[in-house]
Every structure is written in C-alpha cells, then in structure tokens.
Amino acid sequence: MYVEMKNISKSFGTNQVLRDVTIMLKSGEIHALMGENGAGKSTLMNILTGLHKKDAGTILIDGQEKTFSGPKEAEEFGISFIHQEMNSWPQMTVLENLFLNNELKKPFGLLDTKKMREVALHHFNQLGIFLDLDKELEELSVGQQQMIEITKALMTDAKILIMDEPTAALSDTEIKALFKIIHQLKARDVAIVYISHRMEEIFQISDVITVMRDGLSIDTSKTSETDVNEVVRKMVGREISDYYPKKTALIGDVVFTADHLTGANGAFKDISFKVRSGEIVGFSGLMGAGRTEIMRGIFGLDPLRAGTITIEGEEKKIESPAKSIQNGIGFLTEDRKSEGLVLDFSVLDNITLPSIDGFIKNGLVDKKTEAEFAELLIQRLLIKVQSENDIVGDLSGGNQQKVVLAKWIGAGPKVLILDEPTRGVDVGAKREIYQLMNELADRGVGIIVVSSDLPEVMGVSDRIVVVHEGKINGELQKEDFDQEKIMTYATGGK
Template sequence: MQEDKETSTTGVAASSSSSVPVIALRNVCKRFPGVLALDNCQFELAAGEVHALMGENGAGKSTLMKILSGVYQRDSGDILLDGKPVEITEPRQAQALGIGIIHQELNLMNHLSAAQNIFIGREPRKAMGLFIDEDELNRQAAAIFARMRLDMDPSTPVGELTVARQQMVEIAKALSFDSRVLIMDEPTAALNNAEIAELFRIIRDLQAQGVGIVYISHKMDELRQIADRVSVMRDGKYIATVPMQETSMDTIISMMVGRALDGEQRIPPDTSRNDVVLEVRGLNRGRAIRDVSFTLRKGEILGFAGLMGAGRTEVARAIFGADPLEAGEIIIHGGKAVIKSPADAVAHGIGYLSEDRKHFGLAVGMDVQANIALSSMGRFTRVGFMDQRAIREAAQMYVRQLAIKTPSVEQQARLLSGGNQQKIVIAKWLLRDCDILFFDEPTRGIDVGAKSEIYKLLDALAEQGKAIVMISSELPEVLRMSHRVLVMCEGRITGELARADATQEKIMQLATQRESAVAS
C-alpha cells in the first residue's frame, strides 16, 4: 500500500515492474535573463516506457530536456538516475549515463557513411591506433542496425539516405552509447506515413528491450498510438501526468492551453458569388506542374490537399515567381500579370508564407520589427534614411493586432516560438497590404493553442476580403478551414470538392488518383 500511496502523490503510475523510475527530475528551476523558463518542474520516465511530453511552444519542454541531456544546467532541483542523484553538466556526461537525444534538426555529416557518423570521434583503430578499422566500424554499426531490425548498409553515405533513414542513423548513434533513455523531439515532422510506421516499430522494439523514451510531439493521433503516459507543461510549469489511453484529447489540450479550444466546425459565409481575384490557366513546368488551372475569389479560403510531392508547393512558388513556368497564364483582378520574380508577385499584391519559414520567411537573426518591415522597406525610407520610429510603431501595431508574444519588437525572431514566428511572417505580408495570400503548411510545427489562433486569424483575414490559398497536409485542417478544396496528385489537379461534399475519404481518393489509374 505504501508504494501505491507514493505513486498517487507524484501523479505518476510506473509502467515497469520496478517502482523506481530510470529518470526523475524533481523541482527543477531554470532562469534566463528576465525569464523564469522552468518553475519547479518534475518529470519521470520508467524503463520500457514511451512518455509523451506536451505543451505549447514556449512551455519549457525543450529546456527541461536540454537540462536532462546536459545542454543546459539547472539552477536548482534534482536529477535522479535509478533513484540516485546525479550531476549532468555537459552532453558527454549525459551520454556516459545512457541518456541520448535525437533533435528535430538532425546533426549528421552528409559526406560520411552511416557507420562513420555513428562512431565519429570514437572509431575503432588498428595498426597501433594509427588507422581507423573500417571493417570493425561497419561491423559494430551493423550490430546496432540488427538490434533495431533495420536493413541498412553501414557504409552508405548519409547524404544518399532519406530523411527517415537519416533519423534511424541518429537513433543508432544514441544506442551506440548504450542509451537507456532516448529523447525524441518531433521525430515525425518530415516523415510520411510509411516512414512513421517504421519509426514506431523501432520504438516498440526498443521499449521491449527496456529503453525508456521521451517523445515530444504536437501530433495527437501519433501519441494515441505510441505513448503510455503524457506529461503536460504550461508557461514553464508542470501541470500533470496522465495515462494516455484513458485521457481525452480535449482534456489534454485544456491542460496545455489553460482553456478549452473551440474545435467545432464553423460555418463560413458563401463566397461563390464573390469577385474572382486570381485565375490561373494551364500552368506547366515539367512533371511538377501539369496543366493546372483554378480560380480564387475575394474572401475565400481555397484548400489545396494532396500527398507529399503532389505539386502543391510547386504551384504556389511558380505563381509567386520563385520558380519559372514553361507555359500558362496568371490573371489578377481580370488583367494578365507577368510574374517572373517574387518582387513582381509582391507588386501585384501576392504574399507567400513558405512551409519553411525559418529559411524563406524569416531573417531569424534580425529582430521582430525588422522582419515585419522587411517587405515594405520602401515606405519607411525618407531621403535615403530608414524611419526607425515608423517601423517600430508599425511593428507594435501588428504585435498587438496578432497577439504576438514577445518581450518587445527588438527581440530577435529566433528566440520566439514557432507560432509567434509564423505570426511575424503574416504581419510582414499584412503590412505590405497583400490581398492574395498563399499559406503553405501554416501550422506545421506549432502547438494546438497557436494553431487555434492561426485558424482564427485566417478566418478574420478572409472576412476582411483577403483571398487565401491554404496548402496543408493535415486533412482535418483542410476540412475545417476551406470554402472549397482542390486536390492534387503527381502535378495535376485531380478534383475539386465543395465544402459540403468534402470528406477525408474523398480527398484521399483524389490524392491517390495517379495518371495510370485515370487512364485505365
């Protein structure tokens, strides 16, 4: 009974035969200048458990895991390994204790082989230590792949592997340190469904071998499949730990955001009689874009659905002038537009929010106000000088209007959460007063609370008369937001669905309608 009492006190139910967790964090605090990032946080992980860690961006998840993996040092609190206090002051010390982390952004060298990446700096040697023993290196890597039941040649250069396979190399690297704990940060962000299934198989195999896994993700459907328990953080504080299978998603979301989110399908206004603001006819570029034609109306959110590689992003980039077209016409407000560069597109009132906001949407090293003004610098130039006061006032207006969470407009963009970075990119195009907006995967990598805010923002923009193309791989998102849905497969538009007729099943049917199947 004493053991049950202790379990209920911590709010954590052990999932292994041992009552002592392999890892326990107790009352951990971490301060950065002007910010209390972690406030008396706790976390437990049992051997052979997948423990999900959830929270909005900025909740403190990554900070807590960086303390566990030795990247940061805690200001106070305890780290227990098998019930005994340990000090972790650097990543190598965490690795020596059997704690490995697989970051969302992979840390591999493309010109080296898989085996060389796994054992870099620790290679087996021969001839009195003068030469690397490549045969032994490959043998040891192959043994780890065998443990993972992974069919991969250890001598393959990492640059020739898919992102999913590169991720497997990262996992193998962590296992090469005899890791008992693996921290996975958004591991499926760049994977397709088949690759996710393979990752989950490996995770379950590692579970069976007693490895404890911390799984950080915003994807609720994945967590249902793979997680035993979920711990929720909010604003740098620990909220609760609950069993995954016995807890509703609404409950978890409410814990994450501190409020209930409106998940109901809204009924958008009818836009079918609104003016056509954009029409494209017969766009072609190799096999990426094949005879694509569609219209977009004022105040409409037009959803673009399809599988990876269907050509949706290629169409958006071509219309925006980022990639050349071989044929086709672009008509804006009834007049033919010649768009050969992004500058031409912007001049015609088109804005494009890339799916890769950090590389193509933001200058992450610049501050918030500079990013917001980036596409409108001409209006802030006075006789050759920048009007910094006007830039600051404009940025502050959009920070208030879009509820961007930032200490000030002088804060560097890289220090903000993904959801707030996305809002900065939106603010940039609103300041430019674009009336046609392409949103490419607008909620990728952001949490449910920020998603809800982005949805409300898109609705508000449409109500103001902005015409929006929303490209998304999340079918519930497409169905929730779109007035109409266009579906693409292999560079072609394979169908159009009215909102009332659109279902996930119909979209997937059109998304897999390959040309050979159509012809037969």
C-alpha cells in the same frame, strides 16, 4: 534507465521559462510532453541533454545525480534527442549526414564506406525509407530530411529517446512506420519522450502525459485515465470550443489564376486552378506529390518552364520572390528557419521586412511607426516576447511561425500561400491561426493552404485540390469533402 528531473528552473535574461518543473522518465514507457508553444517543453529536454544549464533543481539518473556537459556526452551515456528543427548539413550527402562525427573506420583510420552503407540501409528498411544515400540533403523534402534525423537517433542505440514533433513533416505512411519502430523500442525497454501537438497521436501512442503551461508542470496522468478535452484545458487554462472557427467571408471574383504551369525541375506539370477573393483553397496530397514545388514556382523561388499567372485579371511575369511580393503574393514556407525568417534579426525586423518601403519618409525609416506596426501585429497574434526587439531565433518554434505569419499579414497581400501553417504549433495557437485566416478572407484575401493534416485541410477550406505525382488529380467542393475521396485522389485513383 530511470530519470528524475526535480524542481528544475531556468531563465533566459529576464524571461523565466521553467519554474520548479518535475518529471520522471521510466524504461519501456512512452511519456508524452504537451503544452502550448513557449511552455518550456523543449527547454526542459535541452537541460536534460546538457545543451542548456539549469539555474536550479536536480537531475537523477538511476538514483545518481548527473549533469551533462553537452548533447554529445548525453548521447554517449544513452540519451538521444531528435530536435524539431533539423541539425543537418544541406551540402553533404545523406550517408555523410547519417555518420557525421560517428564514422565507421577500417584499420589505419580509413573510412569503411561499405559498412556504413550497410548499416544505413538496414535502418532505412526498418523505417520503410527509400532514399539515395549519395543524394545531397538539400535536394530532399523537409519530411525526408526529418526521416534522416530519426534514422540518426535510432543508430545511437539510445536508452532514452527524446522526439520533438517527429511527425510534423511526415506522411501518414512514414508516421505508421515510425510508430512501429517506437513500439519496438518500447519492447526493448527504451524510454521515449514524445513532444507533440497532435492529440490523436498522443492518445494513440503514449502511456503517460505530462502537461506544461507557462514554464510549470501542471499535471502528469496515465493516458488511459484522461481525454482530449481535459488535456487541452490543462494546456491552455480554458476550454476551446469550435476548433475550426466558422468562416463567414463572402467569396467574390477571381483574384488569382494559374494556367498550365509546369516546373522547370519536372516536379509538376500542367497545373491549372483559380482562387477567388475571400476563398480558402486547400491543397492536399501525399508527401512528394509536388504541392510545395507548385507553390515555390508560383512565388518565383523555383523557375517555371511553361504556364501563366494572372492576378486580378492581369497576367504577371513572376521571376523572383521580390516580383511576387510586388504583385501582391505572400508565401509562408514549410521551412520557416531557412526560408521564412532571418534568425539573428529582431522580431520587429522580421515582421516589417516585406513592408519596409511603407515606413520610409524622406529617405529614412520612420522607426516609431515601424515599431507601432510590429507591436500591433505582436499583440494581435499573441506572440510571446519581452519586446519587439527580441531576437527571433530565441523564440519557440510556434512563436517563430507566428512571426512569419505576422510578416505576411502586415504586407497586405492579395493572395497568401500558407504551406503547412500550423506545423509544430500548439492546439490553442492553431485555432488562433485559423481565426486569422478567416479574418484575412473577410478582407478579400485569396488564400491557398497546403496541409498534410486531412482534418485541418477539410476544416478550413472552401474547396480542396488534390495533387498526385505532380498533377491535379481531383477537386472537391465543401459539401463533397470526404477523407476517403481525398485519399483516393491522392493515391492516383478517380
């Protein structure tokens, strides 16, 4: 299948997100689509699959003009889209999600559950996935849910497969399994569109790179004929030096202590560590090791069976997120859509949500001060919006992540937990987030960073704690950072 999108333009209200964009997709080719958040990458692919209507331009498939009425029609035609944000039903089982609206049936309309289980397990084996088909989706981690989305797309027998940040929530093992499948699909003449901000992946797997910036297609070139610096320069329109900005914060007294924490759900036990003011402590480990569960327990999202939490020398009983916020703990969750944002609220409302009490005067919210506060954070974090009243659900994934970060910066926490803070965020915005972390550390905030990106966790942290199967298996000081050491601890070695 050969697809040519020519001179595609699209606006949402007064915001023009695509301007005369042209891209060509060929069978048996892995085409990387790169650009900063809000560059228009996902919108372009949503137009191809019929989710959005183009304002101008032409779509040709094998030389014939074609416009789809929606994603279902595109999928039936052979174009499948794995979205960055999961399209799944948390209360349904893994099997039910895999075959939703595509159920296999026996004569007389009865569900062929046996056959569906066989097909699901066949695809799971291909991807190296080991999951209970009868488990409800909400019981799975974000990474496991992402693998379900990937499996669903592979089951459609697509001729063109669009992947939007497919590895953002995956472990190294799962990424290797996915890349193996992508190469198999390429050998079967499937065209792959690969949207990612991970440079090492792009250069490892793609044949062609198209760079977008501010709604324009800047350049298309063979991967073998370009390099990281050139791609970054085209993406952001400038050179990016010092990828991990130098940290100058002075590390002070202990602001946070976790003492022998054990989760009520059994995901972690006997967790003890300290964080000092101005210190960035990285948490590393394999997917499913329990890092996110530890942070959820600290923040009061999940109950603790045992252990104590001390903030600035005072023991605190934290039974809910409200108590955490009250005691100076902020938490940027790995699942921003369902836990970090109220999607149908404005950017302003989301940013000021944890700080709203500070804007109340004589029983009423001081709207002027609230708007000035939000605008200050929008400008500081370079969030791309028309105004602070834009609905947060309409923003790109990276800009949504910045809104969550703005919310917690505005709340003025003593301790800030960042769970996968740069997931789905472009290279320029990543550096901005690292710089903001340093600024918060300069102000004496103790920061905990959970990241599956080893170079990132080594680049930003003063100290790294490694978790294996719900327990702390090792700890490294800055001068001892080493990828092999971290992976040894992460896999249970000493």
